[in-house]
Amino acid sequence: MGVRSVLKRALFVCILINIHLGLAVNAASDEEIDDSHITVLTSKNFDEVVKPAKHALVEFYAPWCGHCKAFRADFAAAAKTITALDPSILAAKVDADTEKDIGERFSIDGFPTFKWFEDGEAVSEFSDELSEEMLVEWVKKLYQGGSDEITSMKQAEELLTNENANAAAVPILVIGYYKNGFKDTKDKEYKAFKKLAMAESNGKDVSFYRTSDPEIAAKLGITFPTEKASFGLAIRRNYPGHPETTIQYSAHKVESLDRSAASAEEGATVSEDDLVLEKFKSFFYAEKLADFVLYKDAIEDGGDLVMSIPIDYHMYVVAPPEKFDSESTIATLREISASLRGKMTIIVADPAVEEPGMTPTMYPIASTFAISHESTDFFVGVLSSSSGSRFTCGLPPSVENLDASMLVKCAEDVLAGGGTRIYSSQPAPENPKQGNFTVVVGTTLSDVVKDPNKDVLLEVYAPWCGACRSFAPEYAKLAAAMAGVDSVVVAKMDGAENDHREFEVQEFPTLLFYPAEKDAEPIRVDIADAKELAEFIHKNAKISFDLPDLAPFQDMEVDLSEFSEVEPHAEGEEEEEEGEEDGEEEAHEEADDEYLDPDDEEENSSLDNAGHDEL
Incomplete structure (x- = not known):
């Protein structure tokens, strides 16, 4: 996702929070807020300040974000508390709207975002209810390594009998045993367990525990093949309706572990620390x-x-x-x-x-x-x-x-x-020519774009896509101007309802140009201006034609009724998230395919600059 898309989406997230939660943006005045415990970061000083810090809490914010303004006093108070906990903890903030490279580097997709850094590395992101108390509690947990220590058999019994309220509230317990105690920061198993615990500290379904007592470890399900074993790891699952199960890491084997080992053996640049962490992650994600x-x-x-x-x-x-x-x-x-x-x-x-x-x-x-x-x-x-x-x-x-x-x-x-692929298609229209456009669906796409007697420009759009709505007037002008050119087809397809093995669509709108030739390969077009699109077609068309004048169509009225009646950016970004989940695009060409019809069963010339709604 590009910088612009990330920050556009972050703007939408912030707007939604303000609208739905009714946050007051009239935060305390600058004079009333003591933010002396917060270091201001920029692209120039970010690494030189954060990398040397053993622990760092960094807020990524935007000056225009009302939620950031409303939380400013709370963050200042939280920063005062956590720096008092340990003066070596750095509390900092960076304007990720101005410092766009920082926002891109850390994949910031909403404001405010809080990340925890250990020795200069981002290891966890806060995702709980945003409050001073919750933020401080999260930091305290991470400061302790993301896990709670079990030092007595009574505590172990409470975990197993759900008498421990925190353990009873989640279906997954992860238990780590380290013979030498959890203080040897150079040990690769210890570092891997700590990183995993911190990375998953926001999980509402999991709690991490650690012990250095072998009897407690055995009680919690960690057994050892020899007395020399210094480390053990186990996951205890207790989902309602499922049998309670304890799985030990030493007996675990999944393909991803073999691939990690193979990569290391083939000479890939993989440190032992990273390899152990990847093995722990594979175990956790596979058994979670x-x-x-x-x-x-x-x-x-x-x-x-x-x-x-x-x-x-x-x-x-x-x-x-x-x-x-x-x-x-x-x-x-x-x-x-x-x-x-x-x-x-x-x-x-x-x-x-x-x-x-x-x-x-x-x-x-x-x-x-x-x-x-x-x-x-x-x-x-x-x-x-x-x-x-x-x-x-x-x-x-x-x-x-x-x-x-x-x-x-x-x-x-x-x-x-x-595997046998499923492709969706709306019913083929009786008359594909609708106004100046040729309407394409999944089952008719090949017939239209592979016609060797036509140069075809195809837009793949979605009715909920704000960027598509913004582009629609320009595309309508182009279609109107090209209506008199017999060799050119200006087509469009609803990518939310149709897909095809011919191409992969990862964002809306997507423009593809198919030259008039047998088995033509599509050319991706990133132009959002009608006049420049006409010039592109004229230059790349296999069948020559006289370039039409677009001036008569500059002020034409365009019917936008097929698009959702909401603000383009807000609507587009909201559905962007749904698109990521539903994923109406394709990635592989397969030998065995099926087409299924759900209805049968029931201001810039560049599109990149004009905006896309990513799936």
Whole structure:
């Protein structure tokens, strides 16, 4: 995501917070706020100030952000508290709107953002309710290494019996044992455990604990093959409706660990410290989730349950709730999960489930996989978080029992780069010529853009996209001017409802030019001005034509009714986040594909400067 997109999105996040929370932006005056404990950072001094600091709390803010202004006094008070805790703790702030390179470097996508640095490295980001008290508590936890120490057998018993309130409130406990105590900062296992604990300190579903007592470690599920073992790590899962399970790191093996080791063996620049940390992360992310997750939980707590885990592929097992009453079905799900753990998550969903805030006519699962929301059959599909690619496992109609081996094979095919792809398409219009545009859908795209007798410019847009709405008048002028040129087609396709194996769309709008020749490859166009677009087509067209005059169309009225009736930037950014989750783009070309129709079943010339809404 570019600097402009990051900061544009951050502006929207800040605006939304102010609107919905009704924050007062009339913060205390400069004279009333004692921010003497806060160091001001810029691009010039950031590294020289932050890198030498053993601990640092840095606020990334923007001067125009009302929420930042409202929190200024609270941050000043928090800074005073944490620097009193230990004078070596640095409290600082940087204007990431002015210092855009800093915002880009640390992937700032909202204001204010607070990050914790250890020895100059960003290790954690605050994501809890923003208050002075919560910020201070978070810092205190990180200052202690992100974990609580267990020093007595009584404390261990309380963890196991849920008498410890903090432990009882979360389904996952991570326990680390270090024979020499957690003070040897040079030990690679200790450093890896500490970094993992700090990075995951915001997780509402996990708590980290540490001990240097081998008897306590054994009580908590860490056993050792020899008495010489100096370190142990275990995860204890206790999800409602699932059996309580303790998994020990020494017995754990996932493919990502093998790949990490292979990379190191091949001579890649991977330090031993980094390799151990990656192994711990692989273990944590692979074992964190229950055998399967309910879709409702995955959506409502997605930041902690699914979306924060660096596993790209998710298998959706979709059926009405009564289908999951069978013990054999649950056993099959657990069998599938055991085979795919660490590679693919398992999500159980009802096709008629509604996302919070969505109207009753919108069914995200049904639309994602192009199935009927009234379906009574099992459907199993796979979704990639990164690309939005969707696959079907091809269950026969009215199947009563899931076949674990078949579904594991389906998953492995997808992971290996194969699988049966799902492409969505709206119904083909009876008359594709609508006004000056040719309307394209998934099933008609190839016929239009691969016509060797036409030079074709295609816009892939989305009705919710603010940048598309802003670009629409220019594109309409171009289409009107080109209407008299028989060899040129100005086309558009709703990328939220249609996709195709021919290309990958990662942002809206996307402009692609197809020259008039057999099997033409598309040319990406980043021009947002009608006149310059006409000149581009004239220059690159395979069939020559006289360049039309655009002057008569400069003041033409443009119908924007197909776009959402909201402010372009706010609306675009809001849906941008949904696009990232739903991911209506593609990434791979596959041999086996399916087209499914959901309806059958139910001021600058550069587009980069003018703006995109990224998926």
